[in-house]
Amino acid sequence: MTANGWRAVLRERLGERVSVLPGDLQAHARDEGTPYTCIPGAVVFAQSEADVLATLAVARDHRVPVTPWGAGTSLEGAALPLPGAISLDLSGLDTVGEVDPLGFTVTVGPGVRRVALNRRLRSHGLFFPVDPGADASLGGMAATHASGTTTVRYGGMRENVLSLRVALLDGRVLSLGSAARKSSSGYALKHLFLGSEGTLGVITALTLRLHPLPPATASVQLAFPDVASAVLASVTARGLGVTPERLEFVDAATVRAVNRHRDRHDPEAPTLWAEVAGRDAADVDTQLALLREAAALHGGVTVGEARTPEAQGALWAARHGVYDALRAAWPGHATRIGDVCVPLPALASTVALAQRLLAKHGLTAPLVGHIGDGNLHLLMHAPPDDTETWARIERVLHELATQAIAAGGTCTGEHGVGLRKRPYLRAEHGAALDVMRDVKALFDPLNLLNPGKVVGDPLSLPDWSQDVPTRT
Incomplete structure (x- = not known):
């Protein structure tokens, strides 16, 4: 036909x-x-x-x-x-069901956007914590197992999706998971679809785990003499028992770009932003003191602190404005964000490796990260038609992904596999990749659901706007 x-x-x-x-x-x-x-x-x-x-x-x-x-x-x-x-x-598919304030759940369609949902939840004293930065759809976030700035405390989508409805290619609709907080019943099929990127089925509804808005919060901005010190301070803070709501890192080049873009005057040094929450102001004070102690051990100083929502919004504006500021810093350049995640003991050495690779290949790429859970991003950039520079960029990202896997980490901390991270799955998963492909064939024997992504090999398929064979 x-x-x-x-x-x-x-x-x-x-x-x-x-x-x-x-x-x-x-x-x-x-x-x-x-x-x-x-x-x-x-x-x-x-x-x-x-x-x-x-x-x-x-x-x-x-x-x-x-x-x-x-x-x-x-x-x-x-x-x-x-x-x-x-x-x-x-x-x-953007319906939002009744909020359950006792069970801390809500059921939504996959098209509901994260920001709009949290706006509706606020009047109930609740929020959905997963924050990938972009105003993504909840279905897309589930399909890519999104995480982000709050993962250090609340986890990613796998920890915050209680149940799913999923449409399969063969016409069945599966209800997976439940609103119960735990279960030992059957295989955990729900988790197959969280991170499957539409290659196994299509998510049509999600029941989400919600959390109470913290009674008291505060944020702090800490500057350091070098990148290694900032990274080590983040690890030390975790060791002291601080589990922040958010713990974010940017290097000096990033602060410089944000200062220019937003007319700010932050110290142009490697910087940590942290947000803590507690039962009351005294609890928050204790955690801030531990953060300052961890920073001081590595030469860090406090350059900003905020306790009201308005002041915290202003303090975090520099971190949240990073992507736009970096794009504005190199007008006309295309960008690519490299994303890896490593165990905390390997974090400092991985950051050092990234810096060495950039110097070796003559590249500049601001470094940012959800540092509390070992997640690093390099924002690479070059003119779109500069093939020689893009070849060097690809080499840096390849070496970084390879090293992250060798350190016991992953080639993609939160951006998913899609098309570009497929070459690393064999090194990361070994024989398990073959089992993943068996699962794909079980759910999608015709290979029609987002083919060529995640576990699929690159495909040379016809242009489907031309003649397509009909099933016999």
Whole structure:
């Protein structure tokens, strides 16, 4: 059947929810972190679980690949469709159920955005803690096992999703997990889908674990003489028993860029931002004192402190504005964020390695990180057509990912695998990669769900806007 044929079937079943308008196709052709443009053959704007199932039925019958789409904030190509295939936009599944203030749960559609959800939860004295920085969709965050600034205390999506509804390619819908806080019943299938990036099924609903807003919080900004000292101070603070709400690091170059971009005057030195929470002001004071003690042991000094929400927002503005400031620092440059995560004992040596690699290859790349859980980001940049520099960038990121795995860490701490981290999965997982591929084949025997991502090999598939074979 030709592309017009399967599109006609989609239109017959889903009507105006199917779009082939150039603007809609282009809007689903790129993500925020990869240079690729992959124009789908059609975009389905699903409004319900039934729409998802209808889309998967057409994909199954006509052998057309489907890639789920949330907010398009992916950094490794996870949401990019195959050219000419189906982009399944889940933003319309944006219902928010009744908040359960006793069970600390809420059930949401996959299209609900993180910021909007927390705005609604605030009146209940609750919040959802996972904060990847971008205003991502909850379904996309679950599909990539997102984490972020608060992971050091609350964990990532696996720790904060209690249950899922997932539509499979064969038409079944699975309900996985429960609102109970623990269970020893059966296999933990829910966890297969958290981080599967749409390669096993499509998430249609999530029940989330919520947390009470802390009674008292405070934030502190600490400057250090060098990067190693800041990193060691973060490890020391954890050893002293401080479990901050957030513990973030940036290097001097990053502070410099933010100062210029936001007209700030922060000391241009390696810097830690930390937020602590407690039962009351005295509890918060105790934790701040421990943080200052950890910093002082490594030459750190306090350069900012805030206790009211307004003052804390101003203090954290420098950290939250990093990405925009760094892009503005090199106008016309394309960017790529390298992301690894290592065990805390290997953190300082991994940071030192990153600095050596940058010097060796003649590159500048500000270093930032969710340092409390060993997560580091390098923001690489160069003119888009400077192939020689991009080759050096790829070499640095390759060596950093390889070393992170050798140190017992991972090639991707929170950005997912997508297209670009696939080459490292064999080194990281060994024979387990073959089992992962067996699982993929079990759930998706036709290899139509986001093919070529995560555990898939790079594929040379036809342009699905041309003739596509029909199942016999």
